Amino acid sequence: MIFRALDLPGAFEILPERARDERGAFFRSFCEAEFAAAGVAFRPVQMSISENPRRHTLRGMHWQAPPAEERKLIRCIRGAVLDVALDLRAGSATRLRHVAVTLSAEAGNAIFIPAGCAHGFLTLTDDAALEYMMDVPFAPGLGRGARWDDPAFGIAWRAPPAVISERDATWPDFDG
Numbered sequence: 001m002i003f004r005a006l007d008l009p010g011a012f013e014i015l016p017e018r019a020r021d022e023r024g025a026f027f028r029s030f031c032e033a034e035f036a037a038a039g040v041a042f043r044p045v046q047m048s049i050s051e052n053p054r055r056h057t058l059r060g061m062h063w064q065a066p067p068a069e070e071r072k073l074i075r076c077i078r079g080a081v082l083d084v085a086l087d088l089r090a091g092s093a094t095r096l097r098h099v100a101v102t103l104s105a106e107a108g109n110a111i112f113i114p115a116g117c118a119h120g121f122l123t124l125t126d127d128a129a130l131e132y133m134m135d136v137p138f139a140p141g142l143g144r145g146a147r148w149d150d151p152a153f154g155i156a157w158r159a160p161p162a163v164i165s166e167r168d169a170t171w172p173d174f175d176g
């Protein structure tokens with residue numbers, strides 16, 4: 001696993017190290033010890049899959065409020081997405097800054113998002129699927145959100161959403 005620091009402290013793109021032979025390839029998709037060696041304490045307790053049949057489906061921007069703030073390792077297992085992490089950490093020098101990484105099943109790359117950041121993605125292909133690993137379980141009552149096109153963030157999505165939930169389309173302007 002190759003950790004590439006992103007322009008948000010504690011956020012990383014993680015690139016695979018494929019072992020290739022005549023059968024194909026094998027690569028490690030998570031390793032607690034390799035994360036620790038990269039300075040990231042991460043012990044997942046829940047995994048989820050997000051399935052998105054249509055291109056330009058947008059989900060986000062979401063986070064869980066304290067005490068359920070989670071760290072996430074997110075990997076695209078089908079198709080490709082533009083994945084966005086947004087810094088909402090109180091006192092952070094990069095607060096309201098976002099980073100965007102194209103994740104694809106073909107590249108085998110992933111993004112690690114630290115606690116206190118919002119997450120969202122726009123699918124770039126039909127039939128895009130993401131696998132999430134989180135270190136805090138889903139806490140329905142502590143889910144929070146902000147709007148994908150909120151002027152407070154200036155996220156360049158490459159395209160407007162063709163598919164988005166009513167909830168995600170109507171989050172109020174961010175007042176944090």
Ligand SMILES: Cc1cn([C@H]2C[C@H](O)[C@@H](COP(=O)(O)OP(=O)(O)O[C@H]3O[C@H](C)C(=O)[C@H](O)[C@H]3O)O2)c(=O)[nH]c1=O
Binds near residue numbers: 050059121165
């Ligand atoms: C997140 C989650 C949802 N659910 C249930 C709740 C609903 O009945 C259904 C869909 O939930 P929701 O509309 O919140 O799903 P997304 O809009 O994809 O939410 C996720 O999308 C953004 C981009 C994220 O980063 C988060 O992982 C998460 O907020 O799955 C669960 O049972 N467990 C879960 O962990």
